[in-house]
Amino acid sequence: MSAARSRPRTAPAARPARRSGGVRPVLGLTLAAVLGAHLWVIDAWSLPVATDGSAKPVPTRITALPAPEVPRPVATPEPAPAPVPVPAIHRVAAPAKPHHRPTQPVAAIAPTTPSASARSAEPAEDRVEPAPVEASPEAAADPAPRLLALATPGSSATRPAPAAAASTALTTPPSVHLHYRMKKGALSGSGQIDWLRDGSTYRMRLEARVPVFGQIFLETSEGRIDASGLAPLRHTESRLRRSERAVSFVRDQGPPRILFSAREGDEPLRAGAQDRLSWIAQLATRMASPPGGEWRPGSSLAMDVASTGGDVQRWVFTIEGQDASGLWHLRREPDGPRDTRAEVWIDARQQHWPVRIQIIESSGEPLELTLDGLQPT
Template sequence: MPAARSRPRTVPATHPVRRPGGVRPVLGLALTLAAVLGGHLWVIDAWSLPMATEEAAPPWPMVITTRPAPPAPPMPEVRRAAVALSGDRSDLRTVATQPAKPRPQRTPAAVAKAPATPLASARTTAAAETRAEPHPVDATPEADAEPAPHLLARATPGTGATRPTPAAAASIALTTPPSVQLHYRMKKGPLSGTGRIDWLRDGDTYRMRLEARVPVFGQIFLETSEGRLDASGLAPLRHTERRLQRSERAVSFVRDQGPPRILFSAREGDEPLRPGAQDRLSWIAQLATRMASPPDGDWRPGSSLAMDVASTGGDVQRWVFTIEGQDATGLWHLRREPDGPRDTRAEVWIDARQQHWPVRIQLTEPSGDPLELTLDGLQPT
């Protein structure tokens, strides 16, 4: 017979033996005793005070709700607790039967003169002043205080005048001239001829064309400019120039695609486009627009008008016109001095009676004779 296999002996798992004398039972018993003792003390403290005197006294809840118990100087809090625990009610009976002294009412003046205690918070002080003053007086702002921005445009009482906001004062509505046809006499050295400017304003867009002719050669150059009108006046989009025996060249003002920039057909690269920038033709209409809208009501000698002027050659110059003053005939004389040896010197005479169009223009390049244009007539279209 086969030998009986011996089974492995299984050792019983050992578990910690819970002893009745552990820490948890003792802690639970202590908490239970403390709760029972606290409950008894609360019952004794709540129900023994009304029975402390033989005289007819109001129930204890009325003492709490009608008026707070006055302080008892001869009975410190520590002694009151000791007496309550010992069962001696003689002193408590005396304190309970004393009539409560009425608390003095604090007037607004007293509240204002009362010194603030170090432990009083700002919220407590504000609440006390609110209770002392049931009808607060509305505060009146100082006379020299600056009004709120949204009140700057309101009318001053009694005058009917309005005070514009800083944004409205900085934004001046520019007046662009209406559609017109300008005829000029032109002269450049020994050559003389005629020039015509066609200015067409259609809503918020414009078109401008300058054609110059001489008797023998005919058309010697043709310039165009088109764009729109904005807060800065003219905003050109494209400028073209075609001269005698030269192909057409163009300047593009990119305003809505990426960063504003100026592109040239004559060269690669671009130049930054700043507000108010013009081309070599639109600056004439821009000058008429700016002169028709003086910022202070009228122009003064020494005032200046600045704008960037881009040419088809691929450069951008900063033109700053200085107002020299008015001559005997009432024409405004403006001068632009060149910034460098390759810049253009410009002199312009503006007539306010001719819709602020230039009645005389003189452009001097670094080499060659100056180009002069003199207004010969103006015809609305």
């Protein structure tokens, strides 16, 4: 043990040092050679091949090539489209004139012309203007069949002219209050007519009043409105110191007839018949619808008029004429000594209502009504 410890220590043998700098240059050269070979191969694929099989080097300098010259387009005339065949239209040839060249046969319907932009793109020397189309003598001589062929259903060419109206439609006046000045002999007062039209029905009321006595008589009328104008159903009349009397117009139960409360029996009911109040509104209705467009002196308007006394008179109003103020004067002459005489002056500016009424009975004083105002309702 002591000998071992006394043995002198010796340094370990030195290992040869590694030279890193020698290996790295070799690897770099190798990689450079490989990359160079690859680049040469890539360049070789891009070189052009000569016809004799030898490769000729091409300068590596690249220059920009000029843009190829684009040839100018030559405009060619656009061919005209073929006309659409129409069975009802045939081709006709335009007649040749001495100072014109004969034209080619053309279709009766001209083909569609090119647009304005297409015509402007054509050269002036290549542009062809279409020749004027002239109608054939046959077409010019008889244009009516062509017009009829082009007419469509419902157009003015095929629509028949409206037939003339068989009769003038009657129009009753609108609802209104009429105020009259009234005079009967020595008595004078006021009268008012209330006219109410509601669709196909009407109501009418006349009241006359004088000072001191008050109401001296009251009349009412109600009924329907039909093609003949007013069609009364019931009429009543009340006078001073007299009970009410009535007239009934039976239109829907059995034969048309007129019944009276003042007596038994009846009278036949004819179209257009009126009572002693409704005739005023019927006259305004008739005067608003003159036959032929206007009234003339000598024209007449006829109607039956039933009274509460139990009689039916035929009233025929004759138009005497029109005065300077524009009023129409109508007169009804009595047929017998017991008939009623009536004169009426009608103003078309007042909805054809009478502006003056004069009633003369066979006994008693005449009754006069003068229009003092009109108030629509």
